[in-house]
Every structure is written in structure tokens, then in C-alpha cells.
Amino acid sequence: MGSNAHVVLVPVMRNDIRRVASRLRDADRNELVAASGLAPVLALARSVRLRGEAWTIMVDGRAEGACGVARAGSQLASVGVPWFVATDVLIRKCRRQLLRKPRLILKSWLREYNELVNYVDVRHTAAVHWLEHIGATLDEPEPYGPFKMPFRRFVFDGDSHV
Numbered sequence: 539m540g541s542n543a544h545v546v547l548v549p550v551m552r553n554d555i556r557r558v559a560s561r562l563r564d565a566d567r568n569e570l571v572a573a574s575g576l577a578p579v580l581a582l583a584r585s586v587r588l589r590g591e592a593w594t595i596m597v598d599g600r601a602e603g604a605c606g607v608a609r610a611g612s613q614l615a616s617v618g619v620p621w622f623v624a625t626d627v628l629i630r631k632c633r634r635q636l637l638r639k640p641r642l643i644l645k646s647w648l649r650e651y652n653e654l655v656n657y658v659d660v661r662h663t664a665a666v667h668w669l670e671h672i673g674a675t676l677d678e679p680e681p682y683g684p685f686k687m688p689f690r691r692f693v694f695d696g697d698s699h700v
Contacts, residue, residue, distance in 0.1 A: 543631040545639075547593040547605075550586050554594040554601040555579060561602075561625040569659040570623070575684035578623075585621050595628060602628035607647050607654065618651035620644070620694070629664075640672050644694055653695035660688045 559579035562570075567578050574581040585606060586592040592606035603624035610617040622640075629636070647654055658665050660679050669676060674692040682689035 543597050543635075544599070545632055545635055546596045548596055550592040550594045550604060550606075554604065555583050555586060557601040558582065558594070558604050558623065558625065561627075562623055563626055563629065565659070565662040565664060566623040569662050569665070572659055572685055572687040573657065573683045573689070582623065588619075590618065595624070597628055597631055600627075602631075605643070607651070609651075610655070616652040618647055618654045619656050620647065620654045621656060636668070644672070648694060648696065653693055655691065655693050657682050657689040657691050660690055666690065 556579055559582050562578055570576070570578045570581040574584070576584065582604065585608065586604070588608035590606055590608035593604065594601050595603035595605060597603075603622070605620070605622040607618040607620045610619050624636075644654065658669060658676070660666065666676065669692050674694055675697075677691040677693075679688035679690050681687070
């Protein structure tokens with residue numbers, strides 16, 4: 539299963555964005571479009587360019603996902619906007635690691651930001667369950683993005699169980 543996969547985070551390179559975007563899970567692709575109104579490769583490139591940090595998730599030497607956190611608002615703001623997208627390969631090969639490792643990353647981000655806040659598409663039920671499992675607090679659905687699709691705001695803060 540996933541225990542033999544070699545997974546590393548490396549700084550995002552331009553080609554990584556195209557490689558990951560072209561093979562995203564359907565739910566991630568749909569969420570990016572609904573949230574931004576942009577093609578997935580453009581939405582992902584925009585996330586990478588924002589102030590903060592961005593990583594490519596390499597599985598056995600191949601770009602299979604990306605994650606990061608962007609600083610919301612001014613440089614003085616203490617709110618981070620976490621994001622994560624994946625290919626089916628990442629989810630299939632690294633299921634156990636995706637339940638443990640994000641907590642370590644979130645803890646490090648919570649040392650830099652007072653809270654981490656973003657929105658998840660309610661249709662992306664796997665992401666909703668994953669966020670609940672790793673300690674996010676989720677609000678009730680509300681219209682979000684250019685198409686006013688139902689999304690749930692989620693928060694990680696000092697009270698989260700990450």
C-alpha cells in the first residue's frame with residue numbers, strides 16, 4: 539500500500555504546477571474552478587505566487603500534489619490560508635501519511651500564524667472528512683466564489699487538535 543512510497547516536500551517549481559494540475563483528482567479540479575473561476579493550472583499558480591510558502595509533494599520522484607500557506611491581508615496579519623491539492627496517486631499511495639504528516643505541518647504554520655482559515659467545497663466530501671479528521675473546525679455551508687457555490691469555512695487555531 540502506501541508504506542513503501544518515498545514522499546518528500548520540495549519547493550515548488552513552475553513545471554510542477556503544470557504536472558500536478560493536469561492530473562488532479564476531479565474533486566480538487568472542481569473545487570479550484572468553483573472557488574476561483576480559473577482553470578486549475580491558473581488557480582494553482584496564483585496560490586503559489588501569494589506571500590507565504592508552497593511545496594510540491596513528490597511521491598517516488600514524481601510531482602503528485604502541492605500544498606502551502608499564504609498570508610492573508612497585510613504583512614502584519616496573523617492569518618494563514620492553507621491549501622492542498624493531490625492526484626489520485628498521492629491519495630492511493632500515501633493514505634496513512636496524509637492522516638499523520640499534515641498535523642506536523644499545521645503545527646509549524648500555527649507557530650507563524652494565529653489561525654489558518656480557508657474554504658472547502660461541500661461536494662468534496664473526502665476533503666471535508668479529512669479536514670475534520672486532522673482537527674479543523676468547519677462552519678455551515680455558505681455561498682463562496684464567483685459562482686456562489688456552497689463551501690464550508692474551516693479553521694485551525696490554538697484550540698484545534700492538530
